[in-house]
Amino acid sequence: MDHLLPLSRVAKLVGTSRHALQEMIRSGTLDTFDGMVELNELLRAFPDTKWEDDAEFRRITEIKERAFGKRVFERALPDKEVLAARLFELGNEYAATKALLMHYSQVLSWLDEKIDEIEEDQNKETRHALHVLRAFIVRHLAEIPPDAAKVQALIAQERILKIMSAHVTIKPSGHEFIVESNDTLLEAALRAGVSLDYGCSNGNCGDCRARLISGEVRKVRAHDYVLSQAEKDSGVILLCSCAAVNDVVIEANVAGASDIHQQQLVVKVKAVEVFNPQVAALHLLAPRSQRLRYLAGQSVRLSAHGASGRYAIASCPCEERHIEIQVLRNADDAFSQLLFSGLNANENIELEGPYGEFVLEDASTRPIIFVAFGVGFAPVKSLIQHAMSLDLAESIDLHWLADEAGYYQNNLCRAWADALDNFTYITHASTTEVETTLANIVNDYPDLHRFDVYAAGTAAQLQLAKRVFLKHGLPAQQWRAGATDA
Ligand code: FES
Structure with missing residues (x-):
């Protein structure tokens, strides 16, 4: 087989x-x-x-895991019921293979007897031919094929992967991902950058309903949402409550930016990380019962103490409840003032969103150029993590054009470049000659028509960059921009 x-x-x-x-x-x-x-x-x-x-x-x-920081898997083993089911399946496969080998051994001894029987009444030539045939069979059974050790080692590796993980195919989109550790199907999809429909993520709303086409799943999280008998009979499952026992094919909707409805939630300040006097990251935690649903590259509106502002999200949906926002110090921005004057851990912040269509074209396998102007690095960071999770782009080049905030996450970008063969990180010093800097960038890409370009910065910076990139041969439909001052 x-x-x-x-x-x-x-x-x-x-x-x-x-x-x-x-x-x-x-x-x-x-x-x-x-x-x-x-x-x-x-x-x-x-x-x-x-x-x-x-x-x-x-x-x-x-x-790679270190480079992703917070994406380190804490729970390495599958759920114990899933593990037991996978071991049971493996045991069945072993038993079937052993039974088949015993059958083959029986057939061989019958063959031996049959040759003896036929040999008796034959002439010398035929007896010789039968003798040669028997010797051939015995020799080949005794010989170890040259690739046997390799085949055995490969099968052993593959079996271990099958015990520790399961493969998922989403229809009709064709997305594929692996479910590892004790992740649910929804958690694994988000880690892999696949944006399946969901709402509460804890079994209450039913938004993550999907249909199991083949394979076996097991409920690993309790849920209150009740599936009707007709739904269960037609293979409907809740992605946030089930893990895959073996390789599965699932019919589910992969959402685009326009499919995600606006949400309002109250999140807590987890920490304020001041990179330098000009820029800080606000780390927020969504409630267990209501995670923010968004796509990498989108933005949200934050409000607290009467101040509010709209900012790009710097984290990716794979980070579950954690949301990171990066904010530039700005005297005209009351929320920025509030952040730099001190927000306390556990303070409540009202969050609305997500907004924007600056998201990854996730079906594209073209190489990607990211251009970040200053704090435009925030949405770019989110998109890069999404692109890395999908693992489909031929290569990823990040160009960071600094402003007064500098390359405030330089170490992270260097770690990506060290960990990934297809990732290149290039910094461009702050200069008034932005057009010259952009022209130097595009000159390094004589085949610019092959690339997707994602740029984030102020509307004026993006307008200039678009003009330079399109003039040098980038097709307009391969240019995507996210304004940080929208
Ligand atoms: S996301 Fe709400 S039930 Fe699964």
């Missing part, structure tokens, strides 16, 4: 990106069947991979 592996699992096994695998498929160096890779094809396409030693793969994963 063919042993077929989904692309996301292959990417984990060989320690590469899904984009790199898709490039191999496009160039004909990796064959797939129904979007899956057969085990022998994997061995052929990656002959030098050391399947018995995943130390390198673990090292890269650890570096």
